[in-house]
Amino acid sequence: MVSGLIAAAVLAMVTATPASAEVSADPVATPTFNGTVHAVATKGNIVYVGGTFTAALVRGKSVPRRSLAALDVNTGALLGWAPTADRAVRAIAVDGDNVWIAGDFQYVNGQNRDSLARLNGTTAALDPVSHKISGGSPRTLAVGHGRLYMGGLFTTVNSANRRNLAAFSLATGQLSSWAPRTDDIVNSIAVTANRVYLGGGFHRTNDISSTGRLIAVKPDTGAVDLGFRPQPDAEVYSVAVTENRVYAALGGRGGKGLSYSTNGRANWAVTTDGDLQAITVLGDAVYFGGHFDNVCRTSRNGDHGVCLDGAVRRIKFAAVSVDGKLLPWAPNGNGVRGVLAMAAAPAADAIVAGGEFTTVDGRGQQRFAVFTD
Numbered sequence: 001m002v003s004g005l006i007a008a009a010v011l012a013m014v015t016a017t018p019a020s021a022e023v024s025a026d027p028v029a030t031p032t033f034n035g036t037v038h039a040v041a042t043k044g045n046i047v048y049v050g051g052t053f054t055a056a057l058v059r060g061k062s063v064p065r066r067s068l069a070a071l072d073v074n075t076g077a078l079l080g081w082a083p084t085a086d087r088a089v090r091a092i093a094v095d096g097d098n099v100w101i102a103g104d105f106q107y108v109n110g111q112n113r114d115s116l117a118r119l120n121g122t123t124a125a126l127d128p129v130s131h132k133i134s135g136g137s138p139r140t141l142a143v144g145h146g147r148l149y150m151g152g153l154f155t156t157v158n159s160a161n162r163r164n165l166a167a168f169s170l171a172t173g174q175l176s177s178w179a180p181r182t183d184d185i186v187n188s189i190a191v192t193a194n195r196v197y198l199g200g201g202f203h204r205t206n207d208i209s210s211t212g213r214l215i216a217v218k219p220d221t222g223a224v225d226l227g228f229r230p231q232p233d234a235e236v237y238s239v240a241v242t243e244n245r246v247y248a249a250l251g252g253r254g255g256k257g258l259s260y261s262t263n264g265r266a267n268w269a270v271t272t273d274g275d276l277q278a279i280t281v282l283g284d285a286v287y288f289g290g291h292f293d294n295v296c297r298t299s300r301n302g303d304h305g306v307c308l309d310g311a312v313r314r315i316k317f318a319a320v321s322v323d324g325k326l327l328p329w330a331p332n333g334n335g336v337r338g339v340l341a342m343a344a345a346p347a348a349d350a351i352v353a354g355g356e357f358t359t360v361d362g363r364g365q366q367r368f369a370v371f372t373d
Contacts, residue, residue: 022285022319022329023351023371025361030076031056031063032366037354038103040368041092042345043121045074047352048081048099049368050089057366068101073348073370083109083124085117093141093148095170097121100148102138116150118173129173132158144191145219146170147178151186151198164202165222180206180222188239190246194218195225195262199236199248214239214248214260230264232256238279238342240286245322247286249276254296254305257288259324268324271296272314273305278342280351285327287351288318289339295326316357331371333357349373 035053042048049069055062056069056078066084071077090103099121101108108117109126115137118127135155142149147167157166163181168174182202190197195216198205205211206224214236216228234252241247245267250256257270257279270276274292281287295314296307312326316333320326333339333355340355350372358366 021283021373022287022327023282023349023373025317025329025331025371027331027360027365027369027371028076030071030368030370031058031069031078032364032368033057033065033069033354034062034366036088036340036356037367038088038090038340039092039101040341040343040352040354041094041099042073042343042347042352043094044347045072045345046079046121047071047073047343047345047370048092048094048121049354050085050092050101050103051354051367052088053367067103067105071370073345073350073352073372076370081122081124083119083126090137090139091141091150091152093143094121095143095148098127098170100141100143102141102150102152104137115154127173129168131168131175132156134159139185139187140189142189142191142196143170144196147176147219149178149189149191149196151189151200153185164200165198178220178222180217180224187235187237190239190241191219192241192243195228197228197239197241197246199239201235214246228260228262228264230258230260230266232258237275237277237290240279240281242281242322247279247281249279249288249290251275251277254301254307255290255292257286257318257320259286259322268320269299270318270320270324270326271299271301271307272318273301273307273311274338277337278339278353278355280342280344281322282344282346282349282351284322285319285329286322287329287342287344288320289316289333289342289353289355291316291336291338292318316355317353317360331360331369332362333365334359 033053039050070081136153138152167178203212272292278289294311316338319329
């Protein structure tokens, strides 16, 4: 729950003078897409994009791209990388020269791959590694500690019990013994030097009470790290981490963006009138995306998330400083679900976003945008 102290900090957050330098609110010229973008991941100046689209739109021309694409963040150019997936790509993670993808697909590059595949990040060649995921599908991927960590809503991998979480060796591509479990969906995974943070709609992790929605587990054993149990009051859709902070994007009655110390103590909260579905950090700014239209001036909201004590207009996009002060950054998107994915590209000093929006600041910007300084 958000304490009274943190709730009081919300008012200070929306009225304080901004102290951070954020990227421009005007998106740069890039290709856009004819279907939903569910996932974005960056490597240097490259952004890999996944979703349910069939084409990229480049200066008015349609270029075939089946659920996967890549762009140069600096130039905005569509790259030649063009693997194909027959259904939605919902998560992407980059491991050196490889790009892992996960989602609802059964075929990648015309070959059978059940919900998980590894591709060459330059040539788009499909790796031989193949797994059978049953009982649902993955929703999130993260790389660290020599492993690919996978979360979602599923029951088995290669007939081995894996309740919504699994990991694979980056060296061999094979299923690892890491097997924590949750009682419901894992939406987001973030990895640090000594923890794997999990965010989702679950209520218990490893059958331990008070380990719901946002928790940390050990990267090697999967044991719950009891030093971090913040217990947020709504489903967590996205998690981002720095050396000493954990940031979470929540749904619920309206939405919330929360900052935690690594001991699980809440530092500040942002309340909105719709779910926060994506979060990322670049420099000294924290960026949110979702289907909200306003940031509330206090933590109080009513039916349908309406802000009860006034609001600051922020449509689908918002940013705060790392100490919780609302920033002027306001690209203003559109759509019912709005922004579904965000990632930082530090090498290009940029933020990339994907989702269902079709405009930014009233101008056409279909489902993908890049913001630079």
